[in-house]
Structures are given as C-alpha cells and as structure tokens.
Amino acid sequence: MNNITRRLLLGSAAAAAVTLPGRRPRAQEKGKIRLGVLNDQSGPYRDTGGLTSFECTKQAVAEFAAQGFDVDVITADHQNKPDIGAGIARQWFDREGVDAILDVPTSSVALAVAGVAKEKDKVLLNTGAATADLTGKQCGPNIVHWSYDTYMLGKSTGGATVRSGGDSWYFLTADYVFGHQLQESTTRFVTDAGGKVLGASVYPFPGTTDFSSFLLQAQASGAKVLGLCNAGADTVNSIKQAKEFGVPMRVAAMLMFISDVHALGLDIAQGLTLTESFYWDLNDRTRAFTNRVKPRTPNNWPNMTQAGCYAAALHYLKAVQQIGVDKAKASGAAAVAAMKAMPTDDDAFGHGSIREDGRGMFPSYLFQVKTPGESKGPWDFYKQISSFPPEQAWRPLSEGHCAFIKT
Amino acid sequence: MVMIFGKPLLLLYGQLTLGLINGAFYALLSLGFAVIFGLLNVINFAHGALFMLGAFVTWGLLTYLGIGYWAALVIAPIVVGALGVALEKLLIARLHGLDHLYGLLLTFGCALVIEGLMRSQFGSSGVPYAIPHALQGPLNLGFMVLPLYRAWVVIAAAAMCLVTWLLIEKTRLGATLRAATENAPLVQAFGVNVPRLVTLTYGAGVGLAAFAGVLAAPMNSVNPNMGSNLIVVVFATVVIGGLGSILGSIITGFSLGIIEGLTKVYYPEGSATVVFVVMVIVLLIRPAGLFGKAA
Numbered sequence: 089m090n091n092i093t094r095r096l097l098l099g100s101a102a103a104a105a106v107t108l109p110g111r112r113p114r115a116q117e118k119g120k121i122r123l124g125v126l127n128d129q130s131g132p133y134r135d136t137g138g139l140t141s142f143e144c145t146k147q148a149v150a151e152f153a154a155q156g157f158d159v160d161v162i163t164a165d166h167q168n169k170p171d172i173g174a175g176i177a178r179q180w181f182d183r184e185g186v187d188a189i190l191d192v193p194t195s196s197v198a199l200a201v202a203g204v205a206k207e208k209d210k211v212l213l214n215t216g217a218a219t220a221d222l223t224g225k226q227c228g229p230n231i232v233h234w235s236y237d238t239y240m241l242g243k244s245t246g247g248a249t250v251r252s253g254g255d256s257w258y259f260l261t262a263d264y265v266f267g268h269q270l271q272e273s274t275t276r277f278v279t280d281a282g283g284k285v286l287g288a289s290v291y292p293f294p295g296t297t298d299f300s301s302f303l304l305q306a307q308a309s310g311a312k313v314l315g316l317c318n319a320g321a322d323t324v325n326s327i328k329q330a331k332e333f334g335v336p337m338r339v340a341a342m343l344m345f346i347s348d349v350h351a352l353g354l355d356i357a358q359g360l361t362l363t364e365s366f367y368w369d370l371n372d373r374t375r376a377f378t379n380r381v382k383p384r385t386p387n388n389w390p391n392m393t394q395a396g397c398y399a400a401a402l403h404y405l406k407a408v409q410q411i412g413v414d415k416a417k418a419s420g421a422a423a424v425a426a427m428k429a430m431p432t433d434d435d436a437f438g439h440g441s442i443r444e445d446g447r448g449m450f451p452s453y454l455f456q457v458k459t460p461g462e463s464k465g466p467w468d469f470y471k472q473i474s475s476f477p478p479e480q481a482w483r484p485l486s487e488g489h490c491a492f493i494k495t
Numbered sequence: 496m497v498m499i500f501g502k503p504l505l506l507l508y509g510q511l512t513l514g515l516i517n518g519a520f521y522a523l524l525s526l527g528f529a530v531i532f533g534l535l536n537v538i539n540f541a542h543g544a545l546f547m548l549g550a551f552v553t554w555g556l557l558t559y560l561g562i563g564y565w566a567a568l569v570i571a572p573i574v575v576g577a578l579g580v581a582l583e584k585l586l587i588a589r590l591h592g593l594d595h596l597y598g599l600l601l602t603f604g605c606a607l608v609i610e611g612l613m614r615s616q617f618g619s620s621g622v623p624y625a626i627p628h629a630l631q632g633p634l635n636l637g638f639m640v641l642p643l644y645r646a647w648v649v650i651a652a653a654a655m656c657l658v659t660w661l662l663i664e665k666t667r668l669g670a671t672l673r674a675a676t677e678n679a680p681l682v683q684a685f686g687v688n689v690p691r692l693v694t695l696t697y698g699a700g701v702g703l704a705a706f707a708g709v710l711a712a713p714m715n716s717v718n719p720n721m722g723s724n725l726i727v728v729v730f731a732t733v734v735i736g737g738l739g740s741i742l743g744s745i746i747t748g749f750s751l752g753i754i755e756g757l758t759k760v761y762y763p764e765g766s767a768t769v770v771f772v773v774m775v776i777v778l779l780i781r782p783a784g785l786f787g788k789a790a
Contacts, residue, residue: 130611130614130619131619131720132619132720133619134614134618134619134620135618135619135620136620138619263764289759289763290763290764291759291763291764291766292763292764292765292766292767292768294724295724295767296766296767297715297716297721297724297725298513298517298715300513300516300645301510301513301514301756301759301760301766302759302763304506304509304510304513304639305506305760308503308506320619320620321619321620321621321716321718321720321721324620324621324716324718325715325716328714328715328716329714332626332642332644332645332713332714333640333642334633334640334642347618347620348620350620351620351621351622351623351716351718352623353623353625355623355625356623356625387618388618
C-alpha cells in the first residue's frame with residue numbers, strides 16, 4: 089500500500105474517466121448543417137437523455153430529408169461535468185463544424201455550454217437542463233430552451249399539490265444548482281397558494297444512496313408533503329425508501345421522467361404526481377411520433393427532453409431552410425431569430441412558439457402515475473390530471489430579467 | 496422533550512439506529528474487500544461492480560426464472576463468486592508478485608467494463624425489486640418505527656461478518672489461509688494447493704459483495720452505477736480500519752455508519768465528506784490505520 093499515493097489514485101481514476109467524444113466526423117464541407125447531441129451517456133441521466141435523444145434527433149433529420157441541403161448528427165458524452173461539456177462544445181464549434189448543440193442535461197453543464205455558444209455565435213437548443221436561468225439571468229440570443237424548467241415544474245406540481253390539500257412541505261434537496269433552484273421556485277408557488285414550508289434537508293450530490301435519515305427528519309417535521317428536489321436515481325431511491333419506511337406523507341416528485349417510473353415499477357410509483365410537457369399517449373400526433381421513433385429505441389420510450397430534441401431539431405432545420413444554410417452557419421443568433429419568428433408545429437408538442445427570450449411556449453401537463461390495474465401495456469404509466477396553457481405554464485417574460493431583450 | 500445540541504433525543508436514537516444499519520452494510524462490503532487484500536494483496540476496485548452484479552442477479556433470478564429473494568441470498572453470491580473465480584484465474588492471478596498498483600488498475604478496469612456492459616444492456620435508471628413479503632411491515636421500537644426489512648439487514652450482515660471472522664480466526668482453514676499469506680512457499684511445501692486457496696478466497700470475498708448486493712436490492716435503486724460511489728467509501732473504511740485487518744474493517748464499518756448518521760442530523764451537506772475527514776485524521780495519527788500493523 090505504501091507505493092500508492094492519493095495522487096496516483098486520483099490520476100488513474102481521472103485517466104480512466106476521460107473518454108474520447110463519440111465519432112470523429114470528417115472535416116465539414118460547405119452547405120451542410122451539422123447537429124451535435126451532447127448529453128450524459130454513461131451516468132445517472134443516461135436514460136432520460138442519452139442515446140434516445142440522439143435517435144430522436146436523427147428521426148427529425150430523417151423526416152426533414154430531401155429539403156435541399158444535407159444534415160448530419162454527431163453525439164458525445166459530457167459526463168455531467170461542466171469543463172468536459174464546454175471543452176467538447178468548443179471543439180465541435182471550432183473544428184468539427186457543428187452548428188447547433190442539442191439536449192445538454194445537468195444545469196451546471198448547460199450554463200457552461202450556453203456561454204460557449206454565445207461566444208462563438210452558434211446555437212444551443214437545450215431540452216435536457218432544468219435551470220430557468222437559461223432564459224433568465226443567463227439568457228442569450230443563441231439559446232432556445234425547449235421542454236421544461238424549474239419554474240414550470242414548481243408551478244404545476246407545487247401549486248396543484250397545495251390546492252389539493254398538501255399545504256405544509258418538507259424538501260429533500262440535492263446540493264447543486266438544480267436542486268436549489270427547484271426548491272426555491274417550488275417554495276414560491278407553495279407559499280403563494282397559501283401553503284408553508286416547514287424545513288428542508290440538503291444532501292450531498294452525487295454520492296448519497298441512503299435517504300432514510302432525511303426521511304425520518306422529514307417525518308418529524310410534521311409536514312404533509314415531501315417535496316423531492318432531485319432527479320434520476322436519487323428520486324427513485326427517495327421514493328423507494330419513503331415507501332419502505334411507511335412515511336405518512338404525500339410525495340411530490342418535482343422532476344420525474346417516465347423512465348424513472350419504469351425503474352420504480354407501478355407498485356411503488358402508483359399515485360405519484362409529476363409534470364411533463366410531452367407524454368407518448370397524449371394524443372394521436374404524440375402516438376404517431378412515438379411509433380415512428382420506437383424502432384430506433386425500443387427499450388426506452390421518449391420522454392419530454394428526448395421528444396424535445398426531435399421537435400427542436402425539426403424547428404431549427406425549418407429556420408435554416410428559410411434563411412439559407414450559409415447565413416445559418418455564419419450566425420447562430422440569426423438562425424435562432426428565425427426560429428422565434430415562425431410558429432412551431434411538430435407531432436410531439438403540437439403547435440407552439442419560441443418567445444423572445446428563447447423560451448419554448450408549449451402546454452405543460454400534470455400527470456398521476458397509474459395503478460398496476462389501470463395500466464394496459466408497456467409504458468402505459470400516466471393519466472392526465474390537468475394542464476396549463478403556454479402563457480400560464482412558463483415564467484412571464486418580465487420576471488426573467490433577461491438582459492438582451494430591450495423592454 | 497429531551498434535546499441534545501438542539502435535536503430531540505428520540506430523533507437521535509432513530510438516527511443512531513439507521514447509522515448502525517448503514518454501518519452493517521459498510522462492514523459487510525469492507526469485510527470482503529479486506530479479506531481479498533489480506534490474503535491476495537489485491538486492492539479489489541471491482542468490489543462495487545460485483546456488489547451491483549449481486550443485486551442484478553437477484554433481480555434476474557426473479558424476473559427470468561421466478562426465483563425469489565430467499566433463494567437469491569444463496570444463489571446470487573455463488574453465481575457472482577463463480578464469476579470472481581474466473582476473473583481471478585484468467586486475469587488477477589497473472590499479476591501475482593507485482594506491485595499493488597497493477598491489481599488496483601486491473602480491477603478498476605474490470606469494474607468499468609462490467610458497469611459499461613450492464614449500462615448498455617439495462618440502461619442507467621435501473622430495474623424494480625420489491626421487499627419480500629415476509630419482511631414487509633414496520634417494527635415499532637418505541638422511539639422509531641423501523642421497517643422490518645432494515646432490521647433483517649442489520650442482523651443478516653452482522654451474522655455474516657461474525658461467521659467470516661470466526662472462519663478466518665478460529666478454524667483450521669482460516670489458519671492455513673493466514674499462514675499462506677505469511678509464507679506461501681512454506682505452506683505449499685506442506686502439501687496445500689496455495690493458488691487454488693487464493694482463487695477460492697477471491698471467490699468468497701466477491702461472494703460477500705454479492706451477498707450485500709442481494710440485501711441492497713429491495714431498498715436501493717438497482718442500477719449499474721449503484722456500486723461506483725460505494726466503493727470509495729468502502730476503500731476509506733478499510734484504510735481507516737487498517738488494510739488487511741478483518742476485525743478492523745468490521746468495527747470501522749459500524750462506527751463510520753454511526754458517525755455518518757449523526758452528521759446527517761447536524762450537518763447533512765457534510766455527510767458524504769465526513770468519512771474522508773475521519774480517514775485523514777486517522778492516517779495522520781496512525782498511518783497504518785486503527786487496527787493495522789505498521790509496515
């Protein structure tokens with residue numbers, strides 16, 4: 089053991105952790121648009137983005153084919169690390185000829201990549217990160233934020249829970265920018281609706297697998313609702329253990345995707361409420377979209393961030409077609425401006441628009457997870473409780489304090 | 496209500512109990528790790544991945560073969576242990592006599608491969624596994640309501656630790672194992688097949704990790720990353736206890752569980768760090784660990 093130093097250990101771990109970014113495409117030829125899907129492909133958010141996002145983007149390109157210019161898609165794993173994400177973005181923009189980056193979950197990575205996109209005048213079509221700062225304090229003319237954000241989640245799930253009697257809350261919060269923002273935004277809607285927050289446990293992220301201690305503290309607070317400001321495996325563990333400990337509180341999973349429900353199983357997940365802006369079984373168009381994309385990703389049906397990649401890519405390509413490939417390649421801001429100027433229309437999100445600050449304006453839906461008896465087949469997990477029209481679902485433009493918009 | 500440093504006493508009792516349960520878990524994992532290091536001189540960084548495999552085999556037995564939890568407690572450690580034997584025979588045995596670092600890098604590489612393969616097969620969100628019927632329900636301890644399953648975990652883990660310790664310290668087989676670590680050629684001269692002994696020991700250590708995996712399946716998310724964070728804590732536990740010390744890793748496992756539990760009450764943000772703070776302090780005062788022999 090004497091020969092092993094901490095530096096050696098860390099060094100070998102770091103060397104092993106760094107992997108080369110995906111395929112290395114050849115140099116970019118003129119008149120071709122290249123999209124890059126940048127997300128977590130080996131960590132906790134792999135199933136909520138990952139290769140399914142890549143496949144959804146490729147589906148958009150396939151459907152857009154034969155429209156006068158070529159498009160290709162590349163992908164890479166940012167490992168949920170801001171420095172790696174920003175490094176890949178720089179390389180893609182500078183050397184690989186990428187024009188727009190899609191998905192980018194994990195708020196801290198998304199904010200770093202947004203900075204690079206602004207600096208290089210390229211495009212970030214974010215569907216995977218939660219932070220509402222992308223259209224707020226850190227907004228920019230090169231950014232579109234598509235599927236969801238912390239404001240919309242807090243308002244929909246938080247507000248609805250208080251209105252149905254859950255008026256005292258205790259939060260279980262992951263200790264990073266996403267968890268804190270989600271707690272802050274939910275607190276606002278809980279108190280606005282007449283509820284109160286009795287306490288919170290902020291736990292280290294990543295690295296926490298046992299939540300029983302926090303669950304006991306939550307129970308001791310006497311609150312009626314346990315608000316989970318976390319995501320992925322943490323959410324799954326919190327819910328599983330709350331059930332095990334028989335915690336007599338309603339669980340409000342502030343961010344939960346359909347793949348999390350799949351991981352929990354309906355026996356445990358039944359009755360939970362959650363918010364998404366896309367569900368495969370919402371209407372004929374969403375079913376048609378899912379049936380088209382399913383052969384590409386049979387074991388992981390798309391959620392709102394993955395469907396968002398499809399919709400955002402499609403809308404971006406329409407904008408490119410309108411302003412011309414050369415102009416779109418020269419200025420990301422011009423392409424985004426064209427996206428904002430035309431209404432969106434796709435099978436996953438229906439008719440919508442992109443607001444000045446880059447916010448995608450679509451309805452949000454509050455769902456309840458079905459009981460095993462109600463579920464009729466694979467991935468038949470949600471029943472819709474209510475929905476918000478776009479103008480109510482998202483933070484008003486005036487509250488975002490987005491600097492580049494002259495009001 | 497009686498308060499200690501601003502926290503109700505009853506809440507603290509509850510947290511101490513939970514700390515003890517987590518400690519049992521750390522102890523069980525560290526034990527396998529320590530056994531492998533003690534007898535093979537290999538720092539087994541694949542321990543977390545093999546723990547994860549134990550949980551997945553448990554799930555697979557139920558999903559594909561309809562075999563329940565109780566049988567899985569026996570079958571999963573044997574299946575994963577057999578994989579461990581193959582791993583030792585094919586790869587680790589070739590590093591015999593080399594620096595620790597080679598074993599560490601090899602097993603770390605194995606862990607990455609195993610986790611990567613499982614991720615590509617099962618995704619990262621994981622698979623569901625329910626608590627067995629007989630262990631569902633609460634157990635009222637007066638100061639807290641403990642799920643019956645957690646009580647079972649602490650008993651099963653403590654019993655397994657005790658049995659392993661007795662086996663190594665008090666039996667003839669254990670004496671042979673210990674002798675083989677001290678002087679392998681001499682033991683071999685007495686007619687003992689030392690390489691086979693070493694291989695089986697690795698299999699047994701891995702089996703302990705898989706046993707912990709079975710215990711974890713009903714209470715944690717069963718996903719390919721479930722062992723990757725744990726291995727760091729387990730490594731710290733074994734270092735604090737003294738590398739290779741069986742008793743040291745058991746006692747340290749339980750103690751760290753309790754210390755971590757208390758940190759979760761008073762300063763939850765620090766609960767993932769406290770283990771390493773303890774490690775730094777212990778190594779400064781006793782570089783060989785609490786129960787380790789100085790080199």
